[in-house]
Amino acid sequence: MFRATLKSLLARKVRLILSGLAVVLGVMFVSGAFVLTDTLGRSFDAIFADAYEGVDVNVAAKPKIDVGETDGMPVVPEPVPAATLDRVRAVPGVAEATGVVGVDGARLIGSNGKVVASFGPPQLGENWTGESDLVRLREGRAPQADDEIVINRALATAGKVKVGDRVGVLTLRPKQEFTIVGVFGYSGDRDSIGGANEIMFTTPVAQKLMLGAPDTFSNISVTAADGVSDEALRDAVAAAVGAGFEVKTGAQLSEDAAAGMKEALSFFNRILLGFAAVALLVGTFLILNTFSIIVAQRTRELALMRAVGASGRQIIGSVVLEAVAVGLVASVLGLGAGIGIGALLAYLFSTFAGGLTLAGIGVPLSAVIGAFAVGLVITVVAALLPALRASRIPPIAAMQDVATPDRPLTKITVAGAVVTAVGGALLALGLTGNAGGSTLATILGGVLFAFIGVALLTPLISRPVVSLLGAIFAWSVPGKLGRLNSGRNPRRTAITAAALMVGIALVTGVTVILDSAKSSIGGLAQDSLKAELVIAGAQSGPRPPSFDPAVLEKAAAIPGVRLVDGEYGDLAMVGGERTWVAASSDVAALRQIFGAEPTAGDIDRLAPDAMLVSSDTATARGLSVGSKVPVQTSRGEARTYTVTGIYASSQLTNPVVLPAEAARDFTIPQPIQGFIQLAPGTRVADVQPQIEALLADSPEVSVADREAFIEQQTGQLDGLLTMIQILLALAIVIAVLGIINTLALSVLERTRELGLLRAIGLRRAQTMRMITVEAVVISVFGALLGVVVGAGLGAAVVEALRDEGITDLVLPWTQMGIFLGLAAIVGVVAAALPAVRAARINVLGAIAHD
Numbered sequence: 001m002f003r004a005t006l007k008s009l010l011a012r013k014v015r016l017i018l019s020g021l022a023v024v025l026g027v028m029f030v031s032g033a034f035v036l037t038d039t040l041g042r043s044f045d046a047i048f049a050d051a052y053e054g055v056d057v058n059v060a061a062k063p064k065i066d067v068g069e070t071d072g073m074p075v076v077p078e079p080v081p082a083a084t085l086d087r088v089r090a091v092p093g094v095a096e097a098t099g100v101v102g103v104d105g106a107r108l109i110g111s112n113g114k115v116v117a118s119f120g121p122p123q124l125g126e127n128w129t130g131e132s133d134l135v136r137l138r139e140g141r142a143p144q145a146d147d148e149i150v151i152n153r154a155l156a157t158a159g160k161v162k163v164g165d166r167v168g169v170l171t172l173r174p175k176q177e178f179t180i181v182g183v184f185g186y187s188g189d190r191d192s193i194g195g196a197n198e199i200m201f202t203t204p205v206a207q208k209l210m211l212g213a214p215d216t217f218s219n220i221s222v223t224a225a226d227g228v229s230d231e232a233l234r235d236a237v238a239a240a241v242g243a244g245f246e247v248k249t250g251a252q253l254s255e256d257a258a259a260g261m262k263e264a265l266s267f268f269n270r271i272l273l274g275f276a277a278v279a280l281l282v283g284t285f286l287i288l289n290t291f292s293i294i295v296a297q298r299t300r301e302l303a304l305m306r307a308v309g310a311s312g313r314q315i316i317g318s319v320v321l322e323a324v325a326v327g328l329v330a331s332v333l334g335l336g337a338g339i340g341i342g343a344l345l346a347y348l349f350s351t352f353a354g355g356l357t358l359a360g361i362g363v364p365l366s367a368v369i370g371a372f373a374v375g376l377v378i379t380v381v382a383a384l385l386p387a388l389r390a391s392r393i394p395p396i397a398a399m400q401d402v403a404t405p406d407r408p409l410t411k412i413t414v415a416g417a418v419v420t421a422v423g424g425a426l427l428a429l430g431l432t433g434n435a436g437g438s439t440l441a442t443i444l445g446g447v448l449f450a451f452i453g454v455a456l457l458t459p460l461i462s463r464p465v466v467s468l469l470g471a472i473f474a475w476s477v478p479g480k481l482g483r484l485n486s487g488r489n490p491r492r493t494a495i496t497a498a499a500l501m502v503g504i505a506l507v508t509g510v511t512v513i514l515d516s517a518k519s520s521i522g523g524l525a526q527d528s529l530k531a532e533l534v535i536a537g538a539q540s541g542p543r544p545p546s547f548d549p550a551v552l553e554k555a556a557a558i559p560g561v562r563l564v565d566g567e568y569g570d571l572a573m574v575g576g577e578r579t580w581v582a583a584s585s586d587v588a589a590l591r592q593i594f595g596a597e598p599t600a601g602d603i604d605r606l607a608p609d610a611m612l613v614s615s616d617t618a619t620a621r622g623l624s625v626g627s628k629v630p631v632q633t634s635r636g637e638a639r640t641y642t643v644t645g646i647y648a649s650s651q652l653t654n655p656v657v658l659p660a661e662a663a664r665d666f667t668i669p670q671p672i673q674g675f676i677q678l679a680p681g682t683r684v685a686d687v688q689p690q691i692e693a694l695l696a697d698s699p700e701v702s703v704a705d706r707e708a709f710i711e712q713q714t715g716q717l718d719g720l721l722t723m724i725q726i727l728l729a730l731a732i733v734i735a736v737l738g739i740i741n742t743l744a745l746s747v748l749e750r751t752r753e754l755g756l757l758r759a760i761g762l763r764r765a766q767t768m769r770m771i772t773v774e775a776v777v778i779s780v781f782g783a784l785l786g787v788v789v790g791a792g793l794g795a796a797v798v799e800a801l802r803d804e805g806i807t808d809l810v811l812p813w814t815q816m817g818i819f820l821g822l823a824a825i826v827g828v829v830a831a832a833l834p835a836v837r838a839a840r841i842n843v844l845g846a847i848a849h850d
Contacts (some may be wrong), residue, residue: 020330020739023287027334027375028341029276034367035342037262037269040349042359044261046256047194050186055250056230057222057237059088062246065571065578065634076634076667077103081214085240088220090242093228099217101127101206105543105668106199107700108151109168109175110159116698121195123543125171127206133187139163140182143202154192168697169199171209172669174548175697190357195350200373212669234580278731280378282501287326287382288495291319292389312391319390323383324376325754331375338371339363413460420453426722429797443800449794452788455501458494466493466781474772481757482773486781489790496739497782500826503731504786504819505793507724511812512794513801516720518714519808525710528650531563531593532684533691534709535674537701544569545700546670552585555674558690560682563589566671568663573632574656575621581631582654582664585671587612593675594653597733601625601645611641611653612657616649631658636665676703735782735827743775743834755841764839776827783823787816 052058061078080099089095107115128143128150141162143149149169151161161167163183168175184200185191192198200206207214224233230249238247248256305315343361350358395455426446470483486493535573536543549566556564566585571578584590587606596603599615606612613630614621623629623643632638641658649655663669678687684705691703704712758767791811798809 009152017629020326020333021734022399023121023280023327023330023375023379024334024337025734026276026280027371028332028337028838029279030374031335031371032341032345033269033272033276033338033339034121034364034370035339035361036272036345036349038364038367039342039346039359039361040265040360041262043346043350043357045196045254045258045357047357048257050134051193051257052250052254053133054223055221056224057234057255058248058250058253059084059220059237059241060218063372063634064245064632065573070510074616077211077218079211079213080218080220080245082215082217084245085217087222087240088222088237088318091233091236093225093233093236094222095225098129098221099126099127099202099203100219100221101201101210101778102218105171106197106210107170108155108159108161108197108199109170109699111161113699115170115458116155116159116197118195118197121192122198123197124199125169125202125206125210126198127203128200129203131184132471135184135186137182138185140180143181143200146175146202146205147178147179148202149178150184151180152192152196152198153183153185154195155197155199156180156183157191158197168343168699170546170698170700172210172212174550174670176209194357198716210551231415245257245589275728275731276374277503278506278728279734280374281731283778284378284382287323288385291323291383291386292491292495301714315391316387319331319383319387320380323379323387327376327379328372330379331372334375335363335371337505342367413457414460416453416456416460418453419449419456421541423447423453430800443796447796450574450789450793450796454785455498458498458501458785461785462490462494462497462781465784466777469784470773470777473777476766476769477762478769479773482771483777485770486777488776493778493781495786496778500732500735500739500779500782500823501786503728504783504823505790506731507728508787508790508812508816508819509794509797510728510814511721512791512810513797513806514717515785515810515812516794516798516808517801517806518717519581519810520806521714522710522806523801524650525706525713529593529675529706529710530595530677531565531675532678532706533676533703534706535670535676535691535695535701535703536709536712538712544668544672545672546668546672547695547698547701549585551694551698552674554694554783555691557637558687560687561676562677562679562682563592563675565589565593565675566660567673567675568660568666568668568670569672570634570663570666570668572634572656573638575629575631577621579617579656580654581633581656581658581662583658583660583666585660587657587659589675589677590657591647593677594650596647596650596653599646599648601643603645603647606657606659607644608659608661609639610644610659611640612645612647613643614649614653614655615646617655618643618646631656633662633665634667635669646841669718674703736830739775739779739827739830740833743771743831758841767839768831768835771838772828772831773836775831776824779823779827780820783820791816 007084017229059080061080063076063078065076082099085097085099088094093467100345103125104122110116130142131137138153139149140150149167151159156162159167161180162179166177166182169178180200186193201209204214206343207216211218222237224230224234230251234247236250238245241247305318339361346358423446426442426449428446428448430443466486467483470479470486473479474483476509535547535551552564552566555561564586567590568583568585570581570583572581573579574581588604590596590601600618601612603612611620611629618624623646625646627641627643628639628640629643630638639662647653656842663671676687676691688703688705695701695703758764762770795809795811798806
């Protein structure tokens with residue numbers, strides 16, 4: 001039986017290659033994700049090990065706010081007083097203790113007048129503490145005067161600046177001018193560590209600009225005396241400085257920093273694995289169809305095996321063994337491709353991140369296990385149903401000229417109806433608000449069940465819909481034949497179309513959701529934002545762009561300007577909970593510009609010890625006018641504010657508004673947005689150039705009219721949509737392979753039929769048109785299903801997100817039409833090879849084919 005299976009497999013190499021490709025592509029995604037995260041993880045391990053190479057023990061104050069990697073704000077270190085440095089130096093076992101200033105947020109203005117951007121790595125402002133084994137000056141000298149700086153080689157190259165240049169630097173304070181007196185690098189001829197841009201000032205200037213307080217440091221770096229272990233010194237220093245500080249060894253710091261980056265990478269890894277799961281789901285349809293057709297074609301062969309004594313179990317084992325062989329080969333090829341893709345993505349990531357030094361490409365055990373587990377399991381599971389079908393072939397079939405009859409659709413139709421009904425019930429429960437506190441989860445569950453139910457009902461739907469679509473081509477004999485062929489086996493047509501449906505449905509659904517979000521945000525801004533001009537910048541890293549507060553005062557003095565409001569933002573602890581807060585330069589202007597309506601108290605003024613909250617926040621936290629709420633911002637001490645006003649919640653306003661004075665203790669003590677309302681009759685074109693002139697020293701931001709600002713904010717969703725479409729394109733590629741595979745196997749299955757058609761006068765060109773029509777009908781059917789299902793499920797999700805501010809439902813008619821048009825083109829392309837093969841069939845040989 002094993003030899004027979006092996007010969008059967010080798011005799012069908014070509015027809016199994018396409019199904020194997022689907023597994024290869026899915027496995028490639030899975031193994032590539034593990035290779036990528038492993039490579040980047042080891043790269044960050046090496047980077048942080050280098051960064052803390054000369055640190056035996058580090059002392060830092062505990063931060064007031066715990067800021068995560070994805071919170072959209074840089075970490076603000078709590079300043080360490082200089083007196084603490086003296087205490088550390090007095091600890092027995094300390095050979096040297098150095099006060100260090102190192103804070104993210106120093107941005108250099110390059111030779112082109114723009115801020116040197118960083119897409120991930122920090123932009124550090126530090127104090128120069130001298131050369132070491134790690135840091136070496138390559139040009140110039142150390143900074144000595146208050147207006148002198150040194151920068152690392154990577155920043156000098158990116159900004160196209162050199163020693164002697166006068167440059168602008170943005171920090172906690174607005175732009176200040178400095179002279180570059182030195183350029184430094186790192187051991188190993190490296191221009192940076194981890195792609196970070198670094199600017200080093202004299203210690204007093206670094207303290208003032210990066211920490212906002214003299215005689216303070218962000219941390220203290222300690223070197224142990226000879227014979228003193230790092231752990232022993234850590235414990236001694238911790239006892240000396242007290243409980244308000246975090247004291248760690250250099251090894252601990254390196255591990256903690258790397259762990260934070262790996263947590264962010266794990267999120268990215270889960271996204272890649274999610275898209276791999278979609279690709280493998282589509283691949284399952286392809287493999288199922290391939291083995292189903294092969295079993296149908298081998299009916300007489302399998303019946304002969306049963307007749308000479310093969311048991312049903314042996315027949316199952318034969319088909320499963322073929323699947324294992326295909327899965328093993330595909331897993332090996334997919335793992336190899338995944339290693340290549342992982343290496344490529346790691347290279348692109350390092351380039352995008354500003355020259356991250358990559359560790360050697362490795363293949364973790366998880367990639368190998370994942371590749372073979374996924375490849376084998378998916379292939380074997382997809383082959384089980386055809387294997388069971390093969391085991392039920394009666395021996396009598398060997399003596400008959402049989403064609404596998406199309407089985408009734410009753411069972412699969414009932415199953416599809418039940419699953420669809422469950423999905424509909426869950427959707428109804430969620431959309432009517434009767435799901436308790438799990439509305440979104442209920443709706444998403446309904447979406448999943450409805451998706452599966454439609455896939456099961458596809459065979460029932462296929463015959464009438466395919467017949468209707470095929471009518472478009474029925475004006476010619478090849479068209480009529482192609483129409484009949486596409487509907488002759490509903491199961492096969494449904495499985496082939498379902499693979500394409502999955503990819504198209506996901507793309508359509510995501511497009512519906514994101515387009516609806518764009519429309520809702522844009523409409524809300526148009527209705528609620530009563531400012532003709534907005535000062536803002538695009539955020540490319542953890543730090544949002546900011547500008548000089550003096551711009552607001554100067555803008556208010558421009559003729560034709562009616563109201564000006566500057567918005568500060570930060571992450572704070574409000575009543576013990578992490579909350580985004582805002583501070584407004586003019587709350588009366590804020591109310592008019594955003595159309596905020598009071599629900600209690602006074603929201604037109606704000607005393608230094610008062611705060612405003614949204615109605616949603618007040619309800620959730622049980623607050624009312626007069627409530628006392630403790631607030632801890634990123635800097636300074638905690639303060640208690642009194643709620644003096646509550647305003648109607650809006651998606652455009654923050655849940656908490658503090659007085660302008662509170663912004664001094666924010667992570668970024670400068671406004672990050674400015675809103676300008678013009679007097680009636682004033683033209684935007686007359687005021688906008690004057691505002692632009694005021695922003696000459698704030699190159700991170702620009703002024704735009706309301707429409708351009710809304711387009712800038714919603715345009716970020718376009719980039720997200722493009723990325724999702726690119727990743728889901730893999731699933732569509734696999735679906736196209738499925739169409740090619742089905743047609744190729746169908747041509748083999750219908751060899752005699754094609755020969756007879758040729759014999760009675762069907763020309764080669766007509767044969768090719770017949771196969772092409774069949775492919776186009778199946779492809780358009782799958783795309784049509786995908787568009788309808790995707791639009792419906794996308795609409796359900798939009799309805800579920802209504803309370804989150806997505807109130808508009810937008811159906812992307814243009815994109816859906818494009819999908820259908822592309823599906824027709826895909827059908828033509830997929831039919832090319834099978835059609836050529838069908839046209840080249842030898843007529844006499846085909847008629848005699850058994």
